[in-house]
Amino acid sequence: MKEIVVLSGKGGTGKTTMMGSLAVIVPDKIIADCDVDAADLHLLLEPEIKEKHDFVSGVEAEVIPDKCTGCGTCVELCKWEAITLDETAYVEPLDCEGCGVCAHFCPEEAIMLKDKHCGYWFKSETPYGPFVHAQLGIGEENSGKLVSLVKNKAKEWGEELGKKWVIVDGAPGIGCPVIASLSGAHAVLLITEPTPSGLHDMGRVLELTAHFKIPTFVCVNKWDLHPEGAKAIEDHCDKNNVAVIGHLPYDPCVVKAMVQGKPVVSLFADSPVSVAIKEVWQKLSSILS
Amino acid sequence: MKLAVASGKGGTGKTTVAVSLALCATGNVQYMDCDVEEPNGHLFLKPQITERITCKVTVPVINEEKCTYCGKCRDICRFNAITVFGKTIMAFPELCHACRGCFLVCDEKAIDEGEREVGVVEKGSAGSISFCHGKLRIGEAMSPPLIKAVKKHIIKDALVILDAPPGTTCPVIATVKDADYVILVTEPTPFGLNDLKLAVGVLRKLDIPFSVIINRHGIGDDRVERWCAEEGIDIKMKIPFDRKIAEGYAKAQPLVETRTDLRASFEQLLEEIRQ
Ligand code: SF4
Ligand code: SF4
Ligand code: SF4
Ligand code: SF4
Numbered sequence: 124m125k126e127i128v129v130l131s132g133k134g135g136t137g138k139t140t141m142m143g144s145l146a147v148i149v150p151d152k153i154i155a156d157c158d159v160d161a162a163d164l165h166l167l168l169e170p171e172i173k174e175k176h177d178f179v180s181g182v183e184a185e186v187i188p189d190k191c192t193g194c195g196t197c198v199e200l201c202k203w204e205a206i207t208l209d210e211t212a213y214v215e216p217l218d219c220e221g222c223g224v225c226a227h228f229c230p231e232e233a234i235m236l237k238d239k240h241c242g243y244w245f246k247s248e249t250p251y252g253p254f255v256h257a258q259l260g261i262g263e264e265n266s267g268k269l270v271s272l273v274k275n276k277a278k279e280w281g282e283e284l285g286k287k288w289v290i291v292d293g294a295p296g297i298g299c300p301v302i303a304s305l306s307g308a309h310a311v312l313l314i315t316e317p318t319p320s321g322l323h324d325m326g327r328v329l330e331l332t333a334h335f336k337i338p339t340f341v342c343v344n345k346w347d348l349h350p351e352g353a354k355a356i357e358d359h360c361d362k363n364n365v366a367v368i369g370h371l372p373y374d375p376c377v378v379k380a381m382v383q384g385k386p387v388v389s390l391f392a393d394s395p396v397s398v399a400i401k402e403v404w405q406k407l408s409s410i411l412s
Numbered sequence: 413m414k415l416a417v418a419s420g421k422g423g424t425g426k427t428t429v430a431v432s433l434a435l436c437a438t439g440n441v442q443y444m445d446c447d448v449e450e451p452n453g454h455l456f457l458k459p460q461i462t463e464r465i466t467c468k469v470t471v472p473v474i475n476e477e478k479c480t481y482c483g484k485c486r487d488i489c490r491f492n493a494i495t496v497f498g499k500t501i502m503a504f505p506e507l508c509h510a511c512r513g514c515f516l517v518c519d520e521k522a523i524d525e526g527e528r529e530v531g532v533v534e535k536g537s538a539g540s541i542s543f544c545h546g547k548l549r550i551g552e553a554m555s556p557p558l559i560k561a562v563k564k565h566i567i568k569d570a571l572v573i574l575d576a577p578p579g580t581t582c583p584v585i586a587t588v589k590d591a592d593y594v595i596l597v598t599e600p601t602p603f604g605l606n607d608l609k610l611a612v613g614v615l616r617k618l619d620i621p622f623s624v625i626i627n628r629h630g631i632g633d634d635r636v637e638r639w640c641a642e643e644g645i646d647i648k649m650k651i652p653f654d655r656k657i658a659e660g661y662a663k664a665q666p667l668v669e670t671r672t673d674l675r676a677s678f679e680q681l682l683e684e685i686r687q
Contacts, residue, residue: 132450136423139603160579161421163606182490202511217585217618222511223490261580261613267553295422295578296449299553319664320427320452327450330550348655349662382632384602 124281125411128157128308128337130293130301132324136316137344140377142292143167143386144400146251149408152288154249155277156256157270157304159242164292167386170247170254178244178257180268181221182236186212190233197225197234239263244273246280253280267299274304297331305332310411311339312403317352322359329363340410342369342403368410369403371396414572415685416591418615420607422450422578424597425627425651428661430575431456432668433595434541436678440570443538445545446587447577448531448558456666459543461536467546467561468527471505472514478522485514485523506553531558535565542567556586563587571682580610585618593685594622595648600632605639612645628653648681 129145131138142164146154156164184205186197191211198206205218206225212233214225226234244257255277257269274291281289291308294300305311311332315325325341332339341360346353353370360367374396380387388397417430427445431453434443445453472485472494483496493507494514505528515523531548546562548555555577563586566572576587576594588594594615598608608624615622624640629650640647651657651667651674660670668675 131423160581161607161610163421163603166602166606200512200516217589220509220511221490222509222513223488224511224513224516227488227513228516259581261610261617263581296555297548297550298449298555298583300581302551302553318662319455320450323452323455324450327550334551348658352662378601378631381601381603 124278124286124289125309126278126289126291126307127310127312127407127411128291128293128304129312129314130328131295131314132321132328136314136321137371137377138292138314139163139167140381140387141312141314141342141400142290144388144397145290145404146249147386147388148401148404149288149290151286152252152290153277153281153284153286154252154254155273155289155291156254157273157300158292158294159257159259159269159273160294160300162256162258165256166384168249168251168254170245170249170256172245172247174246176244177240178242178269178272179238180241181239182223183216183219183221183239184214184223184225185235185237186214187233187235190231192231192233194230197229200224200228242269244269244276246276253284255280267303270294270300270303271306297327301331305335305337308337310407311337312407313339313341314344315341315356316344317346317349317356319352322352322355325356326359329365333363340366340368340407342371343367344371345373346370348373368406369399371399413593413686414566414574414591416574416576416588416594417597418576418584418588418594418611419578419597420580420609420611421603424599424604424607426578426597427452427456427575428627428667429595429597429625430573431666432674432678433682434573435666435668436675437571437573437682440567441540442542442544442567442570442572443575444562444566444572445575446559446562447575448546448548448555448562449577449583451545451547453575454543454545455664457538457541457543459536459538459541461534463535465533465535465561467530467533467558469508469510469530469557470512471508471510471526471528472503473524473526474501474503475522475524476501478520480520480522482519484517484519488513488517509554510557530554530561533558533562533565542570555583559583559586580614584614588615588620589618591620594620596622596624597627598624598636599628600626600630600634600636602635604632605636608636609639612643623648625649625651627651648684649677
């Protein structure tokens, strides 16, 4: 089984369009949405949820007011300034990192560490194949751990079903969620735009994938809106020995499909952008086979 | 006053709006890019950087000459950053959250202070705008410590425009937590609405006043507007979809320079928020 992670430096570069379309055209695959921070692939794939599981990760401190003498030890030790002291101590859950130091050093054992419920993950069926996805609780952290979980579950399930490909919708940025979505990947398909921010963000992601030694292939979205920008992207890729394997044209069908909540390749199979997406997949699959 | 510009997802035009606000504001203004994973504001404001500060966190370095392999440090560390087995001890500084627990529990004083570089804070100015952003080191997983380091440079008494990272998790919270007001930027599509709902959930939980700007107005449908009406959320501005804007963006031209006619709306928006 081979795993391909679809990334963009930032959202809005066409990653969801590409992901939704790959979900339709790649045969024999399992799909994982590791962009758990603002998951939205489910809007395109119409999943029928088969299993729903809790995602519990880390702990959160809570003061037992009856036991607390207000000595202030915990306030001093908490590196996140999550604890305030009135008559007794109080932990602000949104600030607590769950390090447990306060609980360890409280002389009265007045602090409990509770498991933190951070969200849910799902196993679903879609018209395009099995799909693993998640929903992170509002304002929760640990998206890196949830990303790893979603990915591992997709791999496990994919192995069971004897699938050939795992297609992963990766997280944006270069921090913990994206690092978690990269681990163990065979290839990255990086979608970018011919804009200064597209180039800048792509550069940062390429450094990251080089850091983890994962073969990376670039696809330039809406390249015809700014051909010089597209050229700058190609030059940057050339210099870094990264192959540009696709150019998607600006195509109004993309937004039309998005508004209807359908992958563009299924709604407008012969539109210029759909043709270009299919070519990207042909190239990528033959390189990886 | 601290005004944050955020969105449930990246690519909605958050930086476009934040930069426009900074350029249209009068008086003492600071633009602060807290999207440290992919900072973009500098591409449009083109600031002169005059100061660079490396941001580090304190991580453990084990002094094996003093260590008795008692395992207390391993037991207190909730992030698996230390392992002890038999007469072997290993610290994994990249996993460390810098809680200092291990330093505190070690009776042998066998743990020395080391450093992990998280990224760099850069300060400078763009015309009359004070500029500050953070750049996360490639390979570094944790952005909140850098975001906090950036925010240490907030100028009191200035109008501070905070460009927030995308999403709804810890980096966003670290940015918007103490903001006085938040502007959420979204798009008129089902995706825009999905992401907007998540972002609104965060702000309601944090209890921060906010309103919405719809970007690329005209590309999609009216479901964002309908939802905002149902929820009683103010839509302060609709930035039209215009190929000229996209082309200006592609040339790193700030929106209010491509479309000078939009300046007045940003000025008015700032006026309303200030009240
Ligand atoms: S250390 Fe324990 S007793 Fe002291 S203030 Fe904190 S919770 Fe209360
Ligand atoms: S668990 Fe850690 S972060 Fe949370 S309140 Fe206690 S000391 Fe602070
Ligand atoms: S607590 Fe100190 S002495 Fe004990 S294993 Fe850790 S470093 Fe060694
Ligand atoms: S400082 Fe905290 S997180 Fe870092 S190694 Fe020590 S106990 Fe673990």
